[in-house]
Amino acid sequence: MPATTVAATATEPIRSPFLVILLAWLVPGGGHFLLGKRGRALLIFACVLLSFLFGVLMRGPLFQPSGGADVLSKLIQYGGFLGDLAAGIPYLVVSFFGYAPPDSASHVADYGSKLIVAAGLLNILAIVDAYEIATRQKE
Amino acid sequence: MTLNLDHFETSLLFAVFSSVVLGIVTKRTTDERVKYGLYCFACFLAALFGIGWFMRILHG
Numbered sequence: 184m185p186a187t188t189v190a191a192t193a194t195e196p197i198r199s200p201f202l203v204i205l206l207a208w209l210v211p212g213g214g215h216f217l218l219g220k221r222g223r224a225l226l227i228f229a230c231v232l233l234s235f236l237f238g239v240l241m242r243g244p245l246f247q248p249s250g251g252a253d254v255l256s257k258l259i260q261y262g263g264f265l266g267d268l269a270a271g272i273p274y275l276v277v278s279f280f281g282y283a284p285p286d287s288a289s290h291v292a293d294y295g296s297k298l299i300v301a302a303g304l305l306n307i308l309a310i311v312d313a314y315e316i317a318t319r320q321k322e
Numbered sequence: 323m324t325l326n327l328d329h330f331e332t333s334l335l336f337a338v339f340s341s342v343v344l345g346i347v348t349k350r351t352t353d354e355r356v357k358y359g360l361y362c363f364a365c366f367l368a369a370l371f372g373i374g375w376f377m378r379i380l381h382g
Contacts, residue, residue, distance in 0.1 A: 226342055230338075233335075241332075285353060294332040297332075301336055308347045
C-alpha cells in the first residue's frame, strides 16, 4: 500500500495545469517560473519579448480577425491573429495603446509582422512545455 | 524609433530566438538543450545561405 501511495502522489500535478497555461500565455516564461524553472523562464521571456519588440520596432502590422472574401485570405488573417494573440501581455499592451501601423508595402514592415507572429508561436511551444512539466510528463 | 533590418538580419534574429526556445522545450538536460539549440541555429544558417545561393544561381 505505501508503494501505491507514493506512485499516486508522484503522478499528481505540481500546480494546476490551468493556472500554468494561463500564466504561461499571459507572461512568456511565466509557466516555467511558476514551476520553479527560473533559468528556462528567463530565456523564454527574453526570446519571446525580444522577437515581439523587434517586430513592433520594425512597424510590423498586427493581423486582424477579419480578412478578404476568399478562404486563403481569411485563413492567413485568422491564423496570424491567433499567432499575435499567443504572445500574451505584449500583444494586449500594444493593442491597448492603439498600436496599428498602416499595412504598407514595405518589406521591413512585412518582416516585422512575421517576427510578431513568431513570438506568439514560440510562446505556444513554451506553454505546451510548461503544461507537460506541470503534469509531470517531463521535468 | 524604427528599425530597418534587412532580410538577412531578420532571419538571424529569428534563428537565434527559435533555436533557444526549441532547445529549451525539446530536450531534458542542460547539455542536450545547448547542443540542440546550436544544432538548430546551424541548420537555420545552412538553410539561409543554401537557399540564398540557390536563388542567386537560379536568377543569375
